[in-house]
């Protein structure tokens with residue numbers, strides 16, 4: 001029987017990426033956690049606008065970081081694959097603010113964002129419309145290998161909703177074959193040309 005290493009070596013493109021994925025010991029995202037300024041506003045945003053059900057609310061009276069008595073809540077909003085977007089809010093607003101990485105100001109996408117998958121550009125635009133009706137502005141970006149909108153949640157966290165596109169497999173297959181070489185060259189060279197040949201317009205305020 002062909003060994004996994006041989007199968008990976010003899011494959012290429014998207015098939016190689018799939019084989020590597022099957023042998024990855026680290027599985028899907030369990031949760032991503034962030035500080036909430038206002039948990040009810042956060043619940044409304046994720047549950048009522050984006051449709052992620054609140055599936056768990058844990059009240060914690062001991063802080064595992066300090067080992068001291070405390071009072072905070074930890075909530076979990078579930079994605080379609082069973083992973084979650086999670087939040088903390090402390091009973092003390094000062095404590096929440098002090099421990100928020102962005103002090104609840106709007107974060108720029110390079111500092112931090114989380115990208116969640118949706119199915120197709122129609123769904124991207126469905127959510128853009130829902131967000132607009134709720135007074136949340138979202139910007140479209142064509143990354144070439146995926147198509148996205150970006151917006152801020154009530155805590156200033158930037159969220160991206162993105163869909164795969166017909167070119168995704170071909171582009172990711174090619175990228176997977178050259179990823180190490182491209183990284184080595186970018187680190188060594190000061191003016192390496194882009195290899196994202198399909199990137200479209202930047203921020204499209206449509």
Ligand SMILES: [Fe+2]
Nearest residue numbers: 113114115160
């Ligand atoms: Fe992203």
